[in-house]
Amino acid sequence: MPRTRALNSVQSLTVLITGAAQGMGELFARQAAREGAARLILWDINEPLLLELARELGQRHPGLTVEPRRVDLCDGQAIGDAVRAALQGGAPHVLVNNAGLVTGQPFINHDTAQIRQIMEVNTLAPMLLTRKLLPGMIALEEPARILTMASAAALVSNPKMSVYAASKAAALAWSDSLRLELERMAGNQVSVTTFCPTYVKTGMFAGVRKMLLTPIMEPQQVTDRAWRAMLAGTPLVLMPWTSKLGQMLRGMLPRVAWDYLAEHVLGVYRSMDGFTGRKSATGTDAARPEDVR
Template sequence: MRGAQVLITGANRGMGRLFALQAAAEGASRLVLWGREAESLESVAAEARSIEPAVEVEIGVADLADFLAVDDLVADLLEAGRAPDVLINNAGMVSSNTMAWQQDPDEAIRTLSVNTVAPIRISGRLLPAMIADAPRQKRILNVASASALTPVPRAAAYAGSKAALAHWSDTLRTELMLAGHTHIAVTTYNPGFVDTGMFAGTTSIGLTPHLSPERAVEIGWKAMLAGRAETVAPSLVHIARGARAFLPAPAFDALARSLGVYSSMDTFTGRL
């Protein structure tokens, strides 16, 4: 991490803020922080500088559902020759906790735009420069979700968007490997509910409490630095994925109901 240029989306709060502070603490030379709110991004920038006064911080304000605005931010980086060494596609949103047929389709499309299309667009435009910068080591961390691995009622658009991101991410990893671009490691991160406020009101699954933001970032950060293909948290996610793969649908449905997976969003009050 020392001397690296790090780009983080959704950096103004929650896990994105903590990723930024961790990068500063480990000696990143430049942070590029993207989010929707200039004031909160400036606050994170100040925190990062208090940890490492030498770190340079660049802020980009944009709604990731606005693809032209995203393209402009990427173009500015490339024109300045500042393709990142580390890209953390962290930004995400939940647009509803209604059943799929009750949700405004425009809300669902916005969820897909932020959670899936934006990371694909950002990565796709930055990757040629990252590939050309071999053999300098690069890292991409795509923050998907445990909901990518199992149905989550009242979060169909969110779960679908994260499933698409997770599958795209692992396919990207495979393509880079097959093409011989081994200096770029892609990690797909599938955490369960994280206690950032985004999922306020959701209920714990099984006996597993929500992850603290600090713990969630720690797990994802270590996996990214190590260049692991995938990491999940908490461990119950492994059980759910295995059960989903091997049990017939009625048996899995019964298990998911008993663990509280299918009712976890019923009392959701988090950020939309």
């Protein structure tokens, strides 16, 4: 299947990032600005942090147009309104589906609202947003990119991550299937990258336990790798290398052997035992839009 041309940077391009106010989304926004993006569309539900970032980037990069917007990704109408506003300045060349939610608790403790919210933000929002933007991105007839931040949780079952893992598994399956469809499209210049890291030190997974041979990664390290993969049009990235090893062992070993290894040796099944998550202003750890991982 044909591959699109690699991009060296996003210089002079339009970039749209969800979950852009903090964490990895903020790092993606700063990277785009440093590379000389012409237009930066930043969405987040945390409006004060978003506006603060937009003001800073505008001051540091005088040639950059920054368009911050508060968007609730659980609201399909809000997504539609925000897309129409963004398209007034033309279709983006780069879409970063970064926003995400997590709850770290047994499935039986989830209420209906939490389940729905996690699936809407992690799975449905990237689908709806990409569907609305894709025709315009294809019509650009020049290299364009979609980066979807999934998770290693999409690949390995884990206690206290049932809903999050399900949402990311769906996002991964959708994103890579979309990649295949676009690679079959004659003349298409839109590439899709799906990125699956393990735990990242953004605060979203505060309290998780380190797994054997698998560090809790630094946000800059992860965003740098994801950004390079996006520019190159790399289809799928698992990070770190132990994710690939885990996939191989899980496929080769009998289920009982893998479960023992994951529970008692690698520590995968115990990694969420100390999870607290990033605290909200009220001191609770309820699911809310953040950066992913």
